[in-house]
Amino acid sequence: MYLESLQTHQFRNLQDQRLELGPGLTVFEGANGQGKTNVLEAIYLLCTGRSFRTHGLIECCRNGTESFSLSGSLQWEPRAKPLAVAYQAGKLQRLVYDTPRTGLEYLQESAIFAFTARSKQLVEGAPEERRRFLDRLVYFFEPHHLRELKEHKRLQQQIRQVLIEQGSPALLRSFKQPYLTLSKRIVGRRIALIENLSNEAQQLFRQLFDFPLQLQFTYQIRNGSSVDQYERQMERIEARERLFKRLMMGPQLDDLSIEHGGFPASKFASSGQIRAFVLSLECAAMQRFRSEKNTDPIFIFDDIDAELDLNRIHQFCSFMQSHGQVLVSTSKHAIIPANMLNRAFFVEQGATRLERNAE
Amino acid sequence: MKTGDPIVDRLVDLIAKMPGIGRKTAQRLAFFILAQPEPYALDLSESIRQLKENLRTCPQCFNFCHQELCSVCSQTSRDTGLMCVIEDAMSLNQIERTGHYRGYYHVLQGALSPIHGIGPKELRIQELLARLKTMPVQEVILATNPTLEGEATAMYLAELLGESGVKLSRIGTGIPMGGSLDYVDEITMTKALDNRRTL
16 A cells, blocks of 8 residues: 655645655655655645644644645555545545545545654653554554444443432443443453564564563553453442542553563653654554555654664664555655665755655 | 624524534525525425424323324324334334334433433433333333434333333344445444344
8 A cells, every 4th residue: 555646735834746656665854844744744644634743733724824635646456546635614524536534434545654753652651642552553453443432432421420410320330331341342452452463563673673671561451450350340340430420440541551671661761762662563563454454554754863873773764665655754864775765855945856766 | 604694694503503414504505595486485484383383292102293192192003012112203203114013102302311411300211111000011122223322221221121021122233124244334243243133
């Protein structure tokens, strides 16, 4: 799978332009503040209908405007399909073959993984970041996961209201039963994903980044120990939930512990190591995607030179060369050896110029 | 997204309150009405007025009716042993259209949704219990919508009616007739498998 082209209109500081893209490794070079990340953001937004930087899409409109649009052609065998997103009057319209799609439908039209400035939050950020990361990965393999998360959130709201109003036990049970079923399914999927990716991520961590210590991911169920015991543990905690008028067990409260050499990564790992953890996990997920779907997802890597040393950048690029379409940005010229590159663009003041095309 | 004309904007505001209609569609409908000959607009407003003036709620099942009882409750030939519990009158119409169901109905006038202030007291649940005491009902079919709130309402009623001795059933959910398994989403498929029947 790869994006063949990108057409931008009034998107951030980018000039209205059309980029011809292709499979393999593509680099966007340029000084700081020229628009490299904006190009990657445009690609991500076109593929997902979401930005990796902001929830307020009005920020993506060029200064002085209140709308933008992006379009392009996605090649996913057996044919290319036209994608487009258009933002106007506070709303984003998502189109495939010029036909509107809902947010969830649109997400399923492509598969794109991204490593951005925010990705390190997986280790350094709040538990919510780790849950979001897990759910995003689960979604790639089980698309209905997002729909169930949405339903689960609604159930949380209903139960919270019953607890606040001290509704009858029968009323609470009528919402708690589906809550329990959905919670078990969501937690089960997250745990299965972690178990599935752990070994692969560990191997990649050593192979790509040459860090010798053991990397360990453990899913932590708040106020519980395992999915098998979920029902019993939820029953046990119900009296306390009624007393404190809030839910005390559920996937929205869980966390993912990441340890490096037996110590919490957030406290003891260096910035470069944290980058390497997240990249290893992302790459493990991409490997699994490839083996399940028989195609590589698109991969975006913003600021490849930040915090990783040159040797590790080369090792990583060499590995990613054979992984479908990989789009990276860097402020350092020629940091990636020319023989690894398929395409190089130079970005200056929002204009993107093709510098090298190996095809 | 105002048109600038207070009369048109008022109509747009009123239409936009309807379910499933956003401001853009409301505006399109308002301009459609404006473009029609005058009798159409008068007819429309008159029928809306009559809807509120002449229709009322059936005191037995809480469907809407013109007379003392609704069109279903006034039929004495129906099966008194069957009671179908539904959320609203629209569901009743849908079931009636099939011509397959011959029992009576009970319209709850909504589904449990605490975040919208709808608890058991806001629904016609007490009236349902009272009817079940006076009617020789053998089976209650819980036909609330297969949404979160509809399922919770069905579950609540199932617990409430569990000890009454009456047979309880839930309307089936799953793959639509004429549909292909290729296009069914995972949740519907799971439901269809859960609700499978022995042949």
